[in-house]
Amino acid sequence: MPHNKLLYLTTFGVGFLAVGLITVSFKLYDFSLKNKELKDKISLEKSIHQNQISEILKRYDSVNEKYSNNVSDVKVSASPKSVSISAEKNNKVVVKTNPEILVKKLSAVNVSARGVRIISNDVVETTVSSKIDQVRVRFTLEENKDVKPGNKTIFIQVVNPKNRLLTLKGGGETQLVKEIYYDRLNTDACVFIDLYQYQLIVGDYKIRLINEGQIIGTANFRVN
Structure with missing residues (x-):
């Protein structure tokens, strides 16, 4: 029991x-x-x-x-002076001023620049130099009733931390040329710039938007 x-x-x-x-x-x-x-x-x-x-x-x-x-x-x-941009030996950026009366000009606002790479049709932002294939530049040509409508030629330059212009893929030029139709209204644009990775060094880069010899907008992006 x-x-x-x-x-x-x-x-x-x-x-x-x-x-x-x-x-x-x-x-x-x-x-x-x-x-x-x-x-x-x-x-x-x-x-x-x-x-x-x-x-x-x-x-x-x-x-x-x-x-x-x-x-x-x-x-x-x-x-009254106007600013012109030129590139001399070794792609050194030189800013010159010429005395003349300014006319109404384009202005680019909301300018942004980011290093990106394309993965399976997706645009992925990155700051790592070994992963950057392109720079995506977005901007808006601001509304201005005093500017004549029509196609506007925008030159886009990439300036490295040593104040030198980068040589772009696809022709060995130091600036990308973009034609944008402007009708005096806010006009959005998005441009992809192909880069050579071996040119990229660590630091802050500057994007310059130029029209008729004048800087109309700038933006910075970082490379690590």
């Missing part, structure tokens, strides 16, 4: 322990699910906040650049 009682107690204890383990397992599983949901929610909120901050910074840069352009126009009006 004592033997049967001991067996009964042992069986009962094992059963109770099994139920306890199952209960704990379910609770751990439930906790894991809730923890995963919380992490996903935090990650989503972080991504949303980063996108919002990025959008705010882009708008700030656009407003700041527009303000700078306006200030520049006021100063030039007081002492």
